[in-house]
């Protein structure tokens with residue numbers, strides 16, 4: 001066994017550059033308009049700016065977070081914008097992804113249905129030990145909620161993912177979302193046999 005901790009262990013497709021630094025590809029999935037770009041921009045730039053769009057594929061954004069024990073996780077975030085039109089590219093998009101964030105809008109039942117479709121796609125094409133998060137965004141619009149929290153929680157549990165509600169607008173739970181993913185990725189790394 002390796003003694004450096006994370007050294008030569010493999011977490012799905014996460015790359016371990018050394019014992020304390022993990023680099024992972026994270027893909028975003030979800031209906032158009034649910035707030036994927038806003039979530040990324042909130043996380044990476046600390047801003048809510050609905051007018052600026054993350055471009056597809058070409059320039060993904062990256063952000064590193066540090067956990068309490070001085071471990072860092074660098075996320076390379078791939079946004080899906082328009083991806084549905086390029087269905088043939090999907091396997092390429094999923095390839096190498098250690099984490100996936102499937103987003104719906106808590107005011108839109110259709111977007112929750114669509115999220116379930118994306119989860120199935122991930123189960124088909126993604127790495128078997130991919131860390132998946134089911135994200136109910138626009139939690140600030142709770143007065144117009146039409147997806148019960150419990151439906152999401154139950155669905156997530158059944159599908160081996162965790163669920164969380166966020167607001168890119170108010171920043172609620174955005175950092176927590178990525179921290180939870182980082183923790184789960186690290187758990188996987190340390191608990192895998194070498």
Ligand code: GDP
Nearest residue numbers: 031032033034035036037038050138167168169
């Ligand atoms: P994408 O197509 O999934 O990337 O969605 P965008 O990030 O472009 O967001 C679509 C729209 O939803 C924009 O008009 C945003 O202003 C709005 N939006 C995104 N996140 C939130 C949120 O947390 N709360 C509210 N109220 N609106 C949001």
